[in-house]
Amino acid sequence: MDIRQVSSPTETRGFDTRQLREAYLIETLFRPGEICMTYSHLDRTVIGGATPLSEALPLVANKQIGSPRFLDRRELGIFNIGGSGRIVVDGTEHELKRTDALYVPMGTAEVAFISDDAADPARFYFISTPAHAAHPLKKITAEDANLINLGTQSDANVRQLRQYIHPDVCTSCQLVMGMTLIADGSVWNTMPCHTHDRRTEAYLYFDMAADTRVIHLMGEPQETRHLIVANEQAILSPGWSIHSGTGTGRYGFIWSMAGDNQDFNDMDFVKMQDLK
Ligand SMILES: O=C(O)C(=O)C[C@H](O)C(=O)CO
């Protein structure tokens, strides 16, 4: 378990590139035959990737999780961004194709990740946050998700945002999760940008060619910094930080949030003239 302590905005202003990347970028989430996990103290969010091959990979608790079973006091959102696979939840299998998601409630005893074909393995990206109640388990496909069309061609930010784990689609304690795909010819996500001090956010950038990079903008609106992000790498965004990016080629991202509310529209937009 990779542990990320929290850095303050004041501390972050003084970070060089290496320190910024160590604090806010998760470079490796998908290793064949393994589960990789990062425990961020931002809203105690666990960010993980499971790449099962011919054997099932069980999700097990460790000291950091602090309870006998991983989901004793947590909920879990899982997205498949690879080949077809299955999630076994307390003995029942749930088929997840690429871009399908599964919400798994607090109190679940066993979760295991399976690929249908080890030659084209599933890649399960997952987020787990503390929970206080058991909401119903639910599978959500791209068609089930709440679709929001955003941006304009002249602003080069046309994109489709899909809310998967969101109060209108799938109830949860605090986790909110979805996928944004950038239209061909557009480059920007989340610009004009925003902060939301009430919620921590994480982005997993995916669907990128090997030499494509996203220049991810972070930091306080008047003290921005950047991270150069490759395919299937994730960024952590504290409530005080903007989170926006531009790609050198095609990309999409899975976003997730946790914190004091689940109000997707509770954002503090930053005026272009105030961004520095
Ligand atoms: O493209 C976008 O805009 C987003 O995907 C926005 C994120 O979901 C977000 O930052 C929500 O707070």
Ligand SMILES: [Zn+2]
């Ligand atoms: Zn946001």
